[in-house]
Amino acid sequence: MTPASCKAKGRNLQNMVCDTLRTLYQCHPDDIRPAIMGESGEDIKVSPAMRTRFPYSIECKNQERISIWEALSQAENHARTKKTVPALIFHRNRSKTWVAIPLEDWVALLSVLDASREAV
Template structure:
């Protein structure tokens, strides 16, 4: 895969996440939230206004890569445990534990909280 294709693939994921946040909080517009440019430092979803940061207090990093297949395998395994919402917790030596949930479920949680 060439570099241009990789960047396009990442941009598609960033735009998907941004659109879901805007759909959840219709008060937010293009002056409040945007996807970052490729190679721009910081979070991939830029929360520009104070309103956006209050409604969505997260720094979002988007990774759309094939090499994370093992994480997806672990998540699929978590999905097979029963009827409850799957949650994958990851931990590496000397690193923080991470929680992985489905994006739609995450947006649903935020919608219920508001």
């Protein structure tokens, strides 16, 4: 693949993630936007106002083969500077899109989900 097509592939995943989050949160496009290719930091840029509702630093990888540990380290580095939860979103051709977050944060999400079900 050419460098341009690799960047386009990565941009497609970022755009899909942004569209999904904007739909979920019903927010303005400036509140959740994809990083410009080559821009340092998180792959999904979140406004300060939106950060209270979405406390994640996202690293996106749209590759056939990824080094999961390097990608997670990248997400952790971004999260450390923002004081957020690191999240890795990864995809490859003809596959589902996956999300990796720390176990304790996944358990916290399950607790909130369980509490909301009990409240019904």
